[in-house]
Amino acid sequence: MDYGQTKPVHAGPEDGWHGVIGPGSRFPPESGRYHLYIGYFCPFAHRANLVRVLKGLESAIDISVVKAYPKGEAGWSFPGANGPDDTYEDSTPDKLFGSKYLHEVYFRADENYKGRYSVPMLWDIKDGTIVNNESLEMLRWLQTGFNGILPRGSLQRELTLYPKHLRAEIDEVSKWLTRDLNSGVYKAGFARDQAAYEEGVIPVFAALNQLEQLIHKNGGPYVLGEELTELDILAYPTVIRFDVVYVQHFKCNLGTIRGNYPVIHEWLKNLYWNVEGFRKTTNFKHIKENYTKSHSDINPLAITPLGPFPDIEDSVNLDFGHIRPGVVAHPAVLEKQRGLPDI
Template identity: 85%
Template sequence: MTSEPNKLVHAGPEDGWHGVVAPASRFAPESGRYHLYIGYFCPFAHRVNLVRVLKGLDSAIDISVVKAYPKGETGWSFPGANGPDDTYEGSTPDKLFGSKYLREVYFRADKDYKGKYSVPLLWDTKEGTAVNNESIEMLRWFQTGFDEILPQGSPQRSLTLYPEHLRAKIDEVAAWVTRDLNLGVYRAGFARDQATYDKNVIPVFAALNQLEQLIRKHGGPYVLGKELTELDVLAYTTVIRFDVVYVQHFKLNLGTIRGNYPVILEWLKNLYWNVAGFRETTNFKHIKENYTKSHSDINPLAITPLGPYPDIDSGVDLNFDAIDPGVVAHPAVLEHQKTLPDV
């Protein structure tokens, strides 16, 4: 992850944007100056919006929310793109420009842009250009970039998800969580043949096995114990989608969170029900309908399953020491788990 305020922002039409909001830089922290484009369905946009809320930047950085589907050749759209009856609960118009499609915003920053029209996208209204569309970069510098506009002594200003004494461990764990879990679900889910699926489904459950052990070892309620860190954000935005989408839609059915991972389940429920920001940034309707109605090759009839029910269980047990860790004991999963760093 980078947090260099002087890094080249945009190298050209083939590149994304890599700007950093930081004091005394081109993109200085100012309330109302920046606007964030997101989709509630996207785990990568979710992680940035979540940090935005955790840091108390709700009023300083407004959001525009694209519809969950359809994506189509023109990319993600805003309500009204196909006429006045084109509405979708929870989405918003493009509050800055009234665009029909997200790609129109990208072209305002670079008329020759040839990359993906992805969320999240942070826009600078002062310079009239994109700042950043790389979620892993924003996840890091959103934690500190706006601190000077937050009240002195407030918990939001002092919040960091990358504390110095845990950085080595965060970096170590984030490497395999990102590779095998965050990205792994897509490698398996978008597999075009049996061999590719068989290969890529294994690391996902090895990572879940390891995450189960990691939370249990540190005693919860967070991945590394008593402090909320980037690891909780990285893991949450994938795990909250696991049972409701990935198990059936991406054929990740070697196990479920609620059925096979009791430690992860309590960790997940605690974040959702007890930690402000997590529930508020999670929209199950957008999540379920995006995947099931946007991937015609995977789900050609675009039918969205009713289950599982409920989307997430209520009731939280924070006595992690008393929970016996679960495991998906498929031989190939256990073998891959041996390659991961010790918890």
Template identity: 55%
Template sequence: MQRPAPTTVAQHLAGTAQSWHDKVSTGGPFPPEAGRYRLYIGLFCPFAHRANIVRHLKGLEFIIPVTIVKPYPKGDDAGWPGWQFNHPSNGAHYKGADTDPEFGAQYLHELYFKADPAYKGRYSVPVLWDTVTKTIVNNESAELLRDLQTSFDTLLPESKRGEILYPVHLREKIDKMTEWMQRDLNLGVYKAGFATTQADYDVAVPRVFAALNVLEKTLAQNGGPYILGQELTELDVRAYATVVRFDTVYVQHFKCNLGMIRHDYPQLKKWLAGLYYSDGEVGEAFKETTDFKHIKENYTKSHKDINPRAITPMGPWPDVEPSQQGDDGKKVGGVKMRKVLELEKKLLMEVGFIELAREVYKELSGNESLYMWTAAGAETAWVLE
């Protein structure tokens, strides 16, 4: 079958470093069919993790098979030759990784070059691959997080249809929180971990903890068990993929060590344990897609500039600390470093959490009576009485 032509201006432009942005849809060049598409992921990657969680929550495990790359080695600083599959030519079989059933490929980059022989970008996961036209449909995790919620609905029972993680009545809140969560938390840990100067690191780390502080307060305000209250949303998927890696990897490997989820964030700790140790479909979607061996060995054995001896720490233990009976469900934690609080206040104001920002300002000022809170339209400020 001939490869379909690009359907929108956003589709991949051959010979460039652009990503692929198409989607599976009825009547389009990539129609929904069971077994036609394959999702390539790494269990280590938080962005690929998002797509795999949605795949489970939607009940797509038998509609979209998955193929898992090895967590290391990755290659040189430019990412060449990139992620590998289990293959006779590259040494020992890595438990939990797969051989490539499509082409018997050794490297993920082979799929990229089959989709575009002149491709000039990076060879990342996730990749949604069409086995009929032999091309990439999409390799943008944020788009897959959204698209997989509806693309295969014609093949699913009524109870599984629709944007189950993006309900209409919560979309404004989800969109507003997604922007800063991606910027300051999901990408923020990487800005800290890959900082090449002290100044860049000093800027990045407080932003990460300001975002965690805001999530902590949001959970407390909404009462759980999920970020926006009683409904599981995309925000939980986005946050989980980073937070579940936080104590295990980001604290030591990326030097995000102002605090830990298990010690400093009781609301986030309870929320994380609730997802990870949950029974039924939720537990399967979150815990069963989380492999700490892949996660820890990827970061510690593929970043030679950060960890040149490639020694993987044993701890912390357990990987996710369970909520204990008697835990104070009303206690709100967070890192109280002044720079973090200043950024937290700014972030709370940015997203419109005015009263929460006021509470943070009280912590910063130490004397609330010296100040008053004013709000005018979109602008808010503290001023002297």
């Protein structure tokens, strides 16, 4: 991978941060130099934290975890922001600066910053600045940027989620997967009228129909078959949230993963129960309470549903060849799916 910086790390107050960690970069790989800010609720932060764990970088990159709610006008907060009784299970203080709010850390890097105070965000302790706060960029270079400090011959060092022989297919699938599924649930959930909702929700299920067929065609256990790739990392944080949040909270109720997509369901359960890192980085309490208690316009009483129960089912069937693929056969969904690239 080319670790040269192809765009400014931070072009100004309206821009995010786009730094790259790797040999020869402004940000060289060093254990203990970088700190990752995340929220367990956020599917985009989930990507970065998942790659961090899969690559064996937990001791090299520590994390601070914001509370799942409330967000408020000041943005995401850390425990203690509202006094000593302000605690939240599995969140942490800001381990670097003891900040009350995440925006305080952003202003340390740029006091005039006008963008979003989002997670994930990676901080350079040595230079006192933000490295990157774009999850798709982190997903790509975290795979290889720290390889020089990992043990030679280790599985973690050898792991790449973007292998050369699969890059063309990964690039093609990731376009509709990120557009129609990852972003689609938000387009449906935050819609302000019926037309916008339908425009958002129909591509979600077209993408799920397509993903169901793709995993089945390739025989599992991963999206492209026997190799874990970026596509699994892109799909998992959205799919693991689907039944527990998006179905009811974002009105994505044309179907459920466990009820309508048997192939995706087994793929999901296998990752959660059998692949190191996936269960560890998944926190259902943070996920459910963030959405249901942070969006007062969608859920004004902030009541968190008890279901579905369980959050994820067990007993994994990896005989994908004998699973009949499911489909949500709504006419508009099928029409939208026909516009996706052939698998």
